Amino acid sequence: MNYDHLLHYLTMPVLWHGLWLAVVIAVCSFGAALVPALLVAIARMSNNALLRGLPTPFIWVMRGTPVLLQLLFWYNVLPLLGLRLSALMTAILGLALNEVAFMAEIFRGGLQSVKRTQRDAAAALGLTPFMVMARVVLPQALRAIAPAMGNEAITVLKNTSLASVITVGELTLTSEQVVSTNFEYVEVFTAAGLLYLLATTAISLAQRYFENRLNYERHTTPLGPRSSAPTADAVGTASTAQARLPLSEAPHPAARPAPSGQTFVEIRHVRKSFHGNLILRDITLKLDQGEMVFLIGPSGSGKTTLLRTINHLESIDSGEILVNGQHIGYRQTSAGLRPSRSAARDRARVGVGMVFQHFNLFDHMTVLENIVEAPIRVHGIDRATAYREARELLAWAGLSEHEQRYPHQLSGGQQQRIAIIRAVATHPKLILFDEPTSALDPELVNEVLVLMRKLAAAGMTMVIVSHEIVFARDWADRIVFMEDGQIVEQGSPSELFNRPKSARTRAFIELVEGRLGHHTEPTPIEAAQ
Known part of the structure; x- marks a missing residue:
């Protein structure tokens, strides 16, 4: 391997442009799949048998067929349906649809990892089903979801290389075009591999950051007195008569008012x-x-x-x-x-x-x-x-x-x-x-x-x-x-x-x-x- 040539290709603008395009496709596909995947996961957990079964054929097909075949299918079929998209948009759409199936199962596993008792407690407080999901279940589920989603983000980025089959000029296709002119396979593909590795490493670091943020058991707080005390005239809303009682003291049963009879x-x-x-x-x-x-x-x-x-x-x-x-x-x-x-x-x-x-x-x-x-x-x-x-x-x-x-x-x-x-x-x-x-x-x-x-x-x-x-x-x-x-x-x-x-x-x-x-x-x- 010629290391001078490798360094040359590592700094070649056309390869960096190919990497940028791959990242754009990955980010857009991943982002576009998030909300639909969550909705599919919730549907899969529904008590309604019809709603639960509707996404099953879609997931079965998307998970059971190669991504390359799916991209070729959309690239050739969409124009026949009157929907003419660019090769770039077709790649984003195809990868997003594929990811919906995989992400939905990741979301479903994470949501099911949250104990039902958390849902019961939220419901008992009067939170609506939407609030329960958004405020209680999903934030806790993300802790289990984050590692798998990090892996899925890396998979999406690597799958962008398949977009070359429909002429999207991402990093893999760009590398092939460079090689076709100079035949330096080792140096060019090694440089492309290192650029992919750089991008996937950034995803891994982001994954680690989010995992640490979501791991509330690692959160520590000072064990001393809190910084802000209640006002001097604070009176407990539950019982004005007993608000200032230290916990060691308890009222006598005789202090309890009799039931109203109503x-x-x-x-x-x-x-x-x-x-x-x-x-x-x-x-x-x-x-x-x-x-x-x-x-x-x-x-x-x-x-x-x-x-x-x-x-x-x-x-x-x-x-x-x-x-x-x-x-x-x-x-x-x-x-x-x-x-x-x-x-x-x-x-x-x-x-x-x-x-x-x-x-x-x-x-x-x-x-x-x-x-x-x-x-x-x-x-x-x-x-x-x-x-x-x-x-x-x-x-x-x-x-x-x-x-x-x-x-x-x-x-x-x-x-x-x-x-x-x-x-x-x-x-x-x-x-x-x-x-x-x-x-x-x-x-x-x-x-x-x-x-x-x-x-x-x-x-x-x-x-x-x-x-x-x-x-x-x-x-x-x-x-x-x-x-x-x-x-x-x-x-x-x-x-x-x-x-x-x-x-x-x-x-x-x-x-x-x-x-x-x-x-x-x-x-x-x-x-x-």
């Missing part, structure tokens, strides 16, 4: 099945405004399913659920209730919050961003007010120093308290708790219970799936025992824990209290009453 949640003859298995059997239940109701029962009894039907995270097969006199996810017609597409808007309008067993904070957002997401995006609160109220709530919960941390930097108890704050930040009238302490170490349980006591003392209407018997004894207005999808028995804590009517209820309570080392005698608070 029905707030009405469940009428609700039935729900999964894959032919009946989970809820003719459930009828009423909750008053300001009432705290505990749902207890063995695993699989339908407690969580009932909770999720209240805010329409799960649909119902029959029956009716009203929250503050309104339906969520359904509309009343002359033919009866019909599903609507306004479940997210209904949740926001009615004011239903939810706290999940496994926290379900948005992993790619800081604590503060988690809290302000729904107030800003769903409820239209201006950013300054949303951030101020979020900081007030953090101060109320004793978590002010954590506002710039990410969920992975917090303990389980801290994450669950942030999840409660996130629900409270939307100013709900009803909060649903799905076993909020079951995923926590015993030492962390009290942190969460103290915050729930504060909410109870503020008069919040609450439905809680939990086996925290001591907490239920002191704070619940009513205990509902469920088994096999039915309400077996319900009553005040004193009635149900100390004088259960059903033998099955008695056996379950004895089992739970036996494991906790408790007994069924009245607590000091009950005895005083």
Whole structure:
């Protein structure tokens, strides 16, 4: 090899022009394929069988035939259809269509890697399906998508060499033309290879940059106090009376206001099945405004399913659920209730919050961003007010120093308290708790219970799936025992824990209290009453 000649070809303008053209084709093809690929991926994940199946033939053909053949096909067929494109535009179109099929599968894999619980948490906050995808699912999916997309970008750039077959003067065709005049195959093609390598290396570096940016687990924040403190007159929006209480302090049950007596949640003859298995059997239940109701029962009894039907995270097969006199996810017609597409808007309008067993904070957002997401995006609160109220709530919960941390930097108890704050930040009238302490170490349980006591003392209407018997004894207005999808028995804590009517209820309570080392005698608070 003549290295002087190699250097000459490496600096030859015509080869650099060929590289530039290859990059233009690659960038345009890649960019043009992104949005259609995402839409195809979403269609492939649809619950609608027709929508799910429509892109399948296209993907099958594009992935199963050579790119070279596809370029020749479009170059010769498009003019016959009356669409006369230049060779350059035909190359961009052909490569873009090919990439849609491959990128769609990459997007689909990335979207499916995001846990459903993240979607549920976003939906429970009132985010629309579009917001859920754009704000929660896609940003997290990009972490899994980025490496494969980097590889695909390199593939697109290399595939531009195939455009030479339809006379596009990119780098490969330019190299062949130079060789045809001087026959220095080694030097010319080595120079072309090095130019391709330069471009693909730039893509690899860009890929590494984006991967680091998207890897939120590598994000670090100062572990000291936050830079901006809440205002001196900050008052927690959830409870003005309890806003300044340190977390170590908790209100006494006697400080809790009595339920109003006005029905707030009405469940009428609700039935729900999964894959032919009946989970809820003719459930009828009423909750008053300001009432705290505990749902207890063995695993699989339908407690969580009932909770999720209240805010329409799960649909119902029959029956009716009203929250503050309104339906969520359904509309009343002359033919009866019909599903609507306004479940997210209904949740926001009615004011239903939810706290999940496994926290379900948005992993790619800081604590503060988690809290302000729904107030800003769903409820239209201006950013300054949303951030101020979020900081007030953090101060109320004793978590002010954590506002710039990410969920992975917090303990389980801290994450669950942030999840409660996130629900409270939307100013709900009803909060649903799905076993909020079951995923926590015993030492962390009290942190969460103290915050729930504060909410109870503020008069919040609450439905809680939990086996925290001591907490239920002191704070619940009513205990509902469920088994096999039915309400077996319900009553005040004193009635149900100390004088259960059903033998099955008695056996379950004895089992739970036996494991906790408790007994069924009245607590000091009950005895005083």
